[in-house]
Amino acid sequence: MLRTAFDRRPPRRTTATITAATVTAAAVGVVGLMALGAVPAAAEVTPTGLALAWLTPIDGVDPGSSVELPGTFANKGATDLDKVYLAYTVSRGLAHQELPSNCVRYEIGSYDENPSHSTAVCEFDQTVKAGSVYAPEKPLKMNVLDHALYESLRMTVSTYDSGDEDGTEETVRGTGPAVKLTELPSNTPVRAGDVDHPDWDAESVPVTADNTADLQATGARLKGRVGDTVALDTGFTDAGPAWVRSDLGDPVAKVLVKMPAGTTVTKPSGACSKVAAGSYRCDLANYWIEEKGAVTYSFRLRIDKAVAGARGSVTLDAAERPYDRNKKNDSAAILLDVDGAGGSTGGSGDSGSTGGSGSTSATGGSGGTSTGGSGSTGGSGSTGGSAATGSSGSSATGGDLASTGSGSALPLAGAAAAALAAGAGAILVVRRRAARD
Template identity: 60%
Template sequence: MLQSSSGPRPIRQTAGAVGAVALIALGAAPAVADGGSAAVRLGAVAPMDGVKPGSSVDVPVTFTNTGTAAADKVWLSYTVTRGLSHTELPSNCLRYEVPAYDEEPSRSEAVCEFDQTVKPGTVYAPEKALTLKVLDHALYDRLRVVVETTEPGLDDNASEPVRGTAPAVELVERPDATPAGPSGDHPDWDDANVKVTADNTADFKVTGDRLKGGVGDTVGLKVKFTNAGPGWVLRDGTVSVTKVRIKMPAGTTVTKGHGYCDKVTPGTYECGTSESWENEGGSETYTFKLRIDKAVPGTKGSVALAGEPRPFDGNTADDTAAITLAVAGGGGSTGGSGSTTGGSGSTGGSGGSSTSTPSAGAGSGDGSSGGDSTGGTSNSPSAEGDLASTGSGSTLPLAGAAAAAVAAGAGAVLVARRRRAARP
């Protein structure tokens, strides 16, 4: 059986909590009686829609031994994402936590052992359904149920398991239930992945920036996407939580882009999120370097949410923000939420790049990813934009000369000046 925190830890290799993955226990053998072989198949587990934050929900699970022999023992595992939690567990169950890693969100798993004979051709269910708590930040969550005849191990990154304190539960026969169909390619285990959708909201918002400098200066731009909650948002697969479209102020050139933002048109970039989820209160920050090529009166750029639909977000007032630019000696810029096509009239070609390492933690807000498909692995770090041909933007000649007359037949002297652009 699985060991609690006082004993040694067996190892489970998994590819993720919510995907269909095989569970491998080291040195374990199926708990099958002599003669023939047992096989297990889960009954259907329906999606859970509209559950209320703060409430509790039961997880009705049935399974059938579709093999030709009895199994001496079976295990049921229940894995949930962070918007759900296990309530008090029976004493024949262990619970452990797995932090976010390898592009999977954090999760909690309960493994229940049933040390009793499971007859072939018979449908079984726990005598008391396992109960889950719906947390205040629940929105799009996942439940994975696994039944198996081989003892499961623990994920490499799991915490020490803790045994339940409620009375142990047993399996009971369900003669009224329809037996499940034949087992598939892995008769010793079967799983079901269930979507759990809460009746909750999440407010996505963006913030812009105010820039100022002189012609020839290189200035830093920092814009931000935030999930103001209350719900966290988990997308399917490697889909970015959202996309952020950034239009640069006219008269500027991007000399250094953000590592997880792609240029979609000159002066316009689209950025994604570092993972396929964003915790409540989590954020992504996108930074750029802009060279001011010329003064364009009233110039401004914009930041706007794009990408996947957001039916959970009813507040659209904070979906856009302005990027303002005041050019010294060239007229100021004005605020507002409108946008202009950035980058027009700017000079420079392509070249130069920057890279960034995405955050591995859930909703840490210290990384970002993006592009045409995002969510950690779907976009390689690249920064291709309106980069100056030198790639640095550190020196810009000022064409201007003054001729001065000097005494006693002296000629004209050409005086040239260079000004070095200050880096912010």
């Protein structure tokens, strides 16, 4: 199963605001207890014991279709609950359909390790009895977008609203009729829940679409005179129709760039490492590439001499990519025309492919850059994430970065005192932050 940061994190808690008067009162109480030699007892917390039903991976869905979302959970605690929330986070190849009015959709742009994604949080303001099992009376649905491939669905049940995370770009309340929970037979199978977090439970499952993506190497044709330094931009594109997301931390693809003979690399791409004379292995900074997106590695080459028949290449690694059925464009030529040397050193009639439109170069210290295509719009107003831009890649290794020719690939008391000293005029605001594993 593909793993992403939002697949692994616990749900977020709501913002808490505490006034100085409240803090001061608490501090006075603590100081009084300290004077008496007493230690305040911990507040009793009755676990709610929320637990989801098991979720099953969703395989082989067609782009353009829709899928019903699961929603069964149990209150395994000893007390009734006044309210619960169900949240559904989906990756960018999926989109929430029109939501009920008791649900809010959050569109989150790409940040850190996350590509763009969407979360729908539904509030159920009704009694959830202890020992009972529930599900929404009408299942929610999500659309499978045209660029869907390796997707994720994360479901969360909690006693608090877990939406509005960092990176939220848009918030939309549903407009459909409100949906309520309906009670199911008490013997409906559910998971055991987790004693470490009885107020929430979450699980992620993969959603795999029956789709393809064509990764294409982008070659180049260079021109200059002996002694000139020229720019080389090369890499690969995703011709679609699907975007590609690999497992967390793994690149979608690696490429081997071999320079034309008679040239010296004076400045390599920051995402590439020299593996042999004139040969560089390059990684993708992010672990996804959007449909119609491009990954570009930028080098500077000095033309030392004209070498007849010399040519370089850019080649995708041979890793298994079952979604990519066209292997013929996994390699492309890097040709060099040296003025005064009788034309292209790549041979007559040979033309190198050029980078796709919208390619963004990355030079020197910056790594290979991934640029997405236009934003994709989901059903019923759900909008696909913004274009993903790769961050800095790994630095080039090796002593002398210049290489010539082409070669083979190879703690509460203190707080109380501080609050008393601060006075009743201060306000302490505890800002919600993302909880991460």
